[in-house]
Amino acid sequence: MTGALVLLLLGTLLAGMLSIVFYTLRTGISPMPTLGKVRRQLLPLLEPELQGTVFELGSGWGTLAFALADRCPRAKVVAFELSPLPFACGWLRQRLAPRPNLELRRQDFFRASFSDAAVVVCYLFPGAMARLAPKLLAELPQGARVLSHTFALRGWQPLRTLVVDDLYRTPIYLYELPPRGR
Ligand SMILES: C[S@@+](CC[C@H](N)C(=O)[O-])C[C@H]1O[C@@H](n2cnc3c(N)ncnc32)[C@H](O)[C@@H]1O
Numbered sequence: 001m002t003g004a005l006v007l008l009l010l011g012t013l014l015a016g017m018l019s020i021v022f023y024t025l026r027t028g029i030s031p032m033p034t035l036g037k038v039r040r041q042l043l044p045l046l047e048p049e050l051q052g053t054v055f056e057l058g059s060g061w062g063t064l065a066f067a068l069a070d071r072c073p074r075a076k077v078v079a080f081e082l083s084p085l086p087f088a089c090g091w092l093r094q095r096l097a098p099r100p101n102l103e104l105r106r107q108d109f110f111r112a113s114f115s116d117a118a119v120v121v122c123y124l125f126p127g128a129m130a131r132l133a134p135k136l137l138a139e140l141p142q143g144a145r146v147l148s149h150t151f152a153l154r155g156w157q158p159l160r161t162l163v164v165d166d167l168y169r170t171p172i173y174l175y176e177l178p179p180r181g182r
Contacts, residue, residue: 016084016085019083019084019085020083020085020086023082023083023084024083026082027058027082027083027128028125028127028128029058029124029125029128031058031060031061031081031083031085031086032060032123033060033061033063033064034063034064034123034149035166037164037165037166037170038149038164038166038170038172039063039064039067041162041164041172042064042121042147042149042162042172043067043068043071045147045160045172045174046068046071046072046119046147047072048071048072048073049074050072050075050118050119051074051075051118052075052076052116052117052118052119053075053076053077053078053116053117053118053119054068054072054075054076054077054078054117054118054119054120054121055078055079055080055109055112055114055117055119055120055121056068056077056078056079056080056121056122057080057109057120057121057122057124057132058080058081058082058109058122058123058124058128059079059080059081059086059087059090059104060081060083060086060090061086061089061090062079062081062086062089062090062093062094062104064121064123065077065079065090065102065104066090066093066099066102068102068121069099069101069102070099072101073101074101075101075118075119076101076102076103077099077101077102077103078103078105079102079103079104079105080105080106080107080108080109080112081104081105081106082106082107082108084106087104087106090104091104110131110132110135113139114135114136114139114140114144115139115140115141116141117139117140117141117144118144118145119144119145119146119147120136120140120144120145120146120147121146121147121148122146122147122148123148123149123150123151124148124151125151126151126154129148129151129152129153130154132153133153133155133156136153136177137177140177141177142177143176143177144176144177145159145174145175145176145177146173146174146175146176146177147172147173147174147175148172148173148175149164149170149171149172149173150168150170150171152171152173153173153175156175157175158173158174158175159174159175159176160173160174161173161174
């Protein structure tokens with residue numbers, strides 16, 4: 001009985017690890033969380049009284065999604081994640097310590113509409129940023145903001161850029177959607 005349980009646990013662990021590898025290859029990025037130093041400089045760029053919808057694109061284990069929900073209690077944070085194991089961890093955390101303004105969706109954010117987003121937050125990779133740029137331009141309402149760290153939106157002029165005092169000198173970019181046609 002104990003042996004069967006151990007085998008089941010090991011099998012589940014292995015399946016979880018394989019699913020991380022599979023989804024890393026599929027999406028192009030691992031569920032690497034935003035580290036504390038970056039989070040501490042990124043969050044104050046959003047005002048605590050912010051209202052509307054904040055989209056987090058690729059929420060991984062939920063590290064940033066929960067922090068965003070706490071930082072902006074009047075906003076609704078919608079966090080998208082495809083990889084099942086990190087998504088399940090976020091889901092479990094939401095069951096154990098629910099944030100009423102946080103919604104975790106196991107969904108490809110490229111298939112979601114951004115038309116009601118006030119802010120889009122992301123920590124992705126250059127290929128995803130290049131694919132995202134035309135979608136953001138086409139769908140975001142005017143005045144919406146994009147907050148990205150590590151990778152920039154090429155050709156977009158940030159409203160603010162911060163450099164975190166960490167090992168990688170991580171850049172944080174805050175953009176505001178330019179008026180249509182620009
Ligand atoms: C570097 S992690 C960032 C995790 C989290 N945002 C944070 O900062 O702590 C990027 C995450 O994006 C997810 N991802 C990448 N492309 C995606 C897509 N098209 N739809 C949903 N999730 C995606 C990956 O599975 C990965 O977990």
